[in-house]
Amino acid sequence: MTILVGENMTGGYGGADILHSCTVGVDRGEIAVIVGPNGAGKSTAMKAMLGMLQLREGRVVYNDKDITQLTPQDRVAEGIAFVPQTNNIFTTMTVEENLQMGGYLRDSGIDQTIQQIYELFPILAEKRRQAAGELSGGQRQQVAVGRAMMTEPAVLMLDEPTAGVSPIVMDELFDRIIEVKRTGVAVLMVEQNARQALNIADKAYVLVTGENRHTGTGSELLADAEVRKSFLGG
Amino acid sequence: MPETTDILNALVLFGNFVFMPALSYGSQLALGALGVTLLFGILRFANFAHGDTMAFGAMVAVLVTWWLQSLGVSLGPLPTALLALPVAILATSLLVLLFDKYVYRYYRKQKSPPVMLAIVSVGVMFMTNAIVRFIIGPDDQRFSDGQKFLVRARDFKEATGLNEGIAIKTSSVITIVVTVVVVVALFWFLNRSKTGKAMRAFSDNEDLALLSGVNPDRIVLITWLITAALATIAGVLYGLDKSFKPFTYFQMLLPIFAAAIVGGIGQPVGAILGGYIIAFSELAVTYAYKKFFRYLLPEGSEPDSLVQLLSTDYKFAVSFIILVVVLLVRPTGIVKGKVI
Numbered sequence: 001m002t003i004l005v006g007e008n009m010t011g012g013y014g015g016a017d018i019l020h021s022c023t024v025g026v027d028r029g030e031i032a033v034i035v036g037p038n039g040a041g042k043s044t045a046m047k048a049m050l051g052m053l054q055l056r057e058g059r060v061v062y063n064d065k066d067i068t069q070l071t072p073q074d075r076v077a078e079g080i081a082f083v084p085q086t087n088n089i090f091t092t093m094t095v096e097e098n099l100q101m102g103g104y105l106r107d108s109g110i111d112q113t114i115q116q117i118y119e120l121f122p123i124l125a126e127k128r129r130q131a132a133g134e135l136s137g138g139q140r141q142q143v144a145v146g147r148a149m150m151t152e153p154a155v156l157m158l159d160e161p162t163a164g165v166s167p168i169v170m171d172e173l174f175d176r177i178i179e180v181k182r183t184g185v186a187v188l189m190v191e192q193n194a195r196q197a198l199n200i201a202d203k204a205y206v207l208v209t210g211e212n213r214h215t216g217t218g219s220e221l222l223a224d225a226e227v228r229k230s231f232l233g234g
Numbered sequence: 235m236p237e238t239t240d241i242l243n244a245l246v247l248f249g250n251f252v253f254m255p256a257l258s259y260g261s262q263l264a265l266g267a268l269g270v271t272l273l274f275g276i277l278r279f280a281n282f283a284h285g286d287t288m289a290f291g292a293m294v295a296v297l298v299t300w301w302l303q304s305l306g307v308s309l310g311p312l313p314t315a316l317l318a319l320p321v322a323i324l325a326t327s328l329l330v331l332l333f334d335k336y337v338y339r340y341y342r343k344q345k346s347p348p349v350m351l352a353i354v355s356v357g358v359m360f361m362t363n364a365i366v367r368f369i370i371g372p373d374d375q376r377f378s379d380g381q382k383f384l385v386r387a388r389d390f391k392e393a394t395g396l397n398e399g400i401a402i403k404t405s406s407v408i409t410i411v412v413t414v415v416v417v418v419a420l421f422w423f424l425n426r427s428k429t430g431k432a433m434r435a436f437s438d439n440e441d442l443a444l445l446s447g448v449n450p451d452r453i454v455l456i457t458w459l460i461t462a463a464l465a466t467i468a469g470v471l472y473g474l475d476k477s478f479k480p481f482t483y484f485q486m487l488l489p490i491f492a493a494a495i496v497g498g499i500g501q502p503v504g505a506i507l508g509g510y511i512i513a514f515s516e517l518a519v520t521y522a523y524k525k526f527f528r529y530l531l532p533e534g535s536e537p538d539s540l541v542q543l544l545s546t547d548y549k550f551a552v553s554f555i556i557l558v559v560v561l562l563v564r565p566t567g568i569v570k571g572k573v574i
Contacts, residue, residue: 084441089442
């Protein structure tokens with residue numbers, strides 16, 4: 001079973017449909033990635049699952065419950081965390097305050113979770129008193145993921161977490177994301193760096209013009225001749 | 235070479251006519267600018283009604299003070315208005331919340347641009363203005379009582395043997411003490427409390443704050459309450475220091491906005507810095523230095539004119555010039571704020 005799934009999602013931002021009966025799902029303890037060319041609706045599919053756009057058809061199911069009508073805030077409260085691609089940290093606040101804001105809805109146990117995040121991202125413990133806006137791109141992404149993890153989510157959605165960071169930092173971020181997965185969280189992410197993303201993916205979706213083109217495990221898609229030719233540059 | 239006593243006399247003169255008044259005026263501006271800057275940071279518009287909100291708060295304090303005085307209530311050496319302050323804050327909070335509910339909320343839900351909200355606040359300003367004049371009239375009202383001076387100039391002269399004296403007004407001391415208490419409390423709230431952090435987060439990145447579960451209606455409510463309290467306190471302190479006249483509060487909008495922008499709008503620390511910068515510049519430029527130089531320069535070379543850079547009638551020009559220069563040279567202000 002999958003903990004979070006968007007089934008046959010059709011819709012857009014008010015104008016023409018961007019998604020056409022697209023299905024994406026993820027389960028606990030696995031990484032699912034959405035890859036595809038520009039304009040394929042990758043981010044849109046993820047935002048639809050968070051409730052940031054109205055679906056005309058299809059539904060979003062979380063823990064066997066239909067959550068299609070819930071607002072993004074309500075879904076966050078239910079245990080779905082989201083890291084936007086840009087503006088994903090509070091730049092004027094310290095690293096620790098960013099994490100505290102992530103745990104805003106929780107009444108207790110915040111300090112413990114902050115310690116766990118510091119174990120997961122040791123660099124953040126070092127920089128805890130520094131304004132998050134002063135950090136490097138890779139460190140900012142760790143703050144962003146850490147902030148999202150503060151709700152102790154069941155599902156973590158990442159919109160292009162490696163956009164704009166160097167290849168070395170990208171590898172490090174992916175290592176961290178694998179560790180997040182090992183804590184039993186379902187990780188769903190949209191990625192531009194298709195090959196590297198498929199390498200760490202347990203499940204992968206190739207979207208083209210808002211439709212599912214290929215679906216399989218990461219290694220299956222990496223081995224698929226057509227996927228290689230069209231999306232991975234041979 | 236001037237003698238030591240001459241130098242001391244000159245310094246005391248400067249302290250009495252520039253430093254002390256600037257310190258209390260600067261505190262009043264700082265409190266006003268804090269309200270403007272908080273509202274700008276969180277509700278994202280320049281609130282032109284702030285000066286008249288101050289007038290409304292001060293008006294309620296004046297009325298309650300008169301009532302208390304008629305009952306014979308008094309705080310001894312302290313002004314009775316301090317007792318009226320909580321009531322005035324409550325009444326002003328009610329007023330701004332009513333305006334928010336029936337005016338601003340509509341534009342917020344429409345996601346109106348900040349410029350539109352600023353213009354809406356001009357309308358609210360005229361309404362508040364009219365309410366105040368309708369209730370208390372446009373004239374000067376005195377409501378300060380208690381002991382006027384903590385240290386009289388004559389006592390100072392006798393104690394030190396100098397020609398000049400520093401008079402310390404009770405209202406100045408109250409202004410400075412209250413400002414310190416309010417600023418410390420506000421910074422503690424913004425930096426340490428959960429709600430304060432949520433307000434800063436909301437100001438920093440609204441979408442992410444919403445994703446983190448921050449309730450925007452609650453943030454807006456608390457921001458209005460803090461703004462109303464700051465405006466009332468600033469208004470009452472200014473009224474105690476000078477006198478209460480509705481029009482002067484409208485005029486204070488310019489130095490208050492100048493203070494907020496010079497300091498870096500959206501930045502509380504900047505608002506305080508800006509308040510003192512504007513106040514000290516205004517007083518330093520409009521003070522007549524003739525007597526000051528008479529103490530310092532050798533006999534025979536003292537100036538004939540008043541040595542006043544600008545007549546006090548033009549004191550608003552000072553805020554205006556500083557404002558224009560800052561906007562041209564460093565639009566983000568001293569502490570990096572937002573660009574309007």
